[in-house]
Amino acid sequence: MECRSCQRELNAEALLCKRCYFILRDSLSEIPALQAEASSFLVPGRTGSGSPTSERSIGFNVSAMDYSLASDILPMLHGYEAKVRRGRNLTPPALLMRQPSIEKEVAATIQFHIAHLDWTLTQDWIGDFAGAVKEIHAKGLSVTKKFIEKPRRIPCPTDGCKAHVVIDIENLLAGVTCIKCKTSWTLYRLIQLAMDNPNRRFWLDIEAICLWLNMGKREVLKVVSAHNISKRNGLYDIAAIVKKRYAIDEEIVYNESTSIRAATKRGEQ
Numbered sequence: 076m077e078c079r080s081c082q083r084e085l086n087a088e089a090l091l092c093k094r095c096y097f098i099l100r101d102s103l104s105e106i107p108a109l110q111a112e113a114s115s116f117l118v119p120g121r122t123g124s125g126s127p128t129s130e131r132s133i134g135f136n137v138s139a140m141d142y143s144l145a146s147d148i149l150p151m152l153h154g155y156e157a158k159v160r161r162g163r164n165l166t167p168p169a170l171l172m173r174q175p176s177i178e179k180e181v182a183a184t185i186q187f188h189i190a191h192l193d194w195t196l197t198q199d200w201i202g203d204f205a206g207a208v209k210e211i212h213a214k215g216l217s218v219t220k221k222f223i224e225k226p227r228r229i230p231c232p233t234d235g236c237k238a239h240v241v242i243d244i245e246n247l248l249a250g251v252t253c254i255k256c257k258t259s260w261t262l263y264r265l266i267q268l269a270m271d272n273p274n275r276r277f278w279l280d281i282e283a284i285c286l287w288l289n290m291g292k293r294e295v296l297k298v299v300s301a302h303n304i305s306k307r308n309g310l311y312d313i314a315a316i317v318k319k320r321y322a323i324d325e326e327i328v329y330n331e332s333t334s335i336r337a338a339t340k341r342g343e344q
Contacts, residue, residue, distance in 0.1 A: 079091060080092070080205045091201055094289045095205060096196065098291075099208055100189065102209060102211075103185055103192075104185070105212060109219055110178065110215065111178050113140075114143040116219060117143070138214070139218045145180070147214070148181055149180060152184040156184050158200065163194065229277050230269060231253045231255065232265065232268035233258050249261075249262050251265055270317065276312055279311065280311075281311065299316065
């Protein structure tokens with residue numbers, strides 16, 4: 076069975092892989108804040124040269140106004156909320172009281188979807204839902220100026236080469252080549268070599284780390300906070316995150332095994 080969003084192989088009842096699940100959950104969680112912030116961007120921006128940007132505008136930013144009014148957000152979320160309510164025999168939407176403001180209405184339907192997300196993951200339409208949420212979330216990032224495509228570069232691991240290699244973290248099967256020393260690797264091999272190099276630190280943005288480690292943003296930030304992981308210009312030391320993450324996993328496994336052995340010993344006595 077394949078993930079309904081990224082087509083990766085699945086070994087569970089859910090129809091989304093773990094990475095796509097975390098992306099969906101985090102995107103849902105961020106939509107209310109993006110919708111609330113959109114009203115601050117009603118005046119069209121300008122480029123560094125003083126010329127207007129390409130924002131759809133008639134004296135104000137129409138895209139920001141639409142997002143602020145939740146013109147696309149609420150119809151989509153309410154439509155899928157109705158599916159969930161019918162499927163779970165919950166109170167029909169027509170019998171629900173409207174929230175007193177658009178912001179509270181958005182927050183209420185988001186809370187509903189997050190609360191029922193585990194059930195939603197098992198539905199045939201989960202791929203369409205994840206795609207719709209991704210589109211709405213991307214519009215919010217664009218409207219509030221938060222989406223800036225960052226080139227991801229890591230130090231070339233070849234001895235003596237001082238160049239940086241540009242990587243596409245969202246295409247994990249891609250091959251990459253250093254333009255200076257002409258050495259080529261798979262992306263997996265390149266990042267592993269870079270992290271194993273004791274003489275260089277490897278920095279990536281939080282979104283790339285989530286994709287690479289198949290973790291949610293909250294999980295990554297929890298590791299960063301718990302272990303004071305170094306941060307530089309909004310980027311994080313991914314090797315340190317990997318080391319601390321797997322150190323925690325190993326500790327949990329060890330504790331579980333020793334508990335089992337202790338319980339067995341008490342039973343024998």
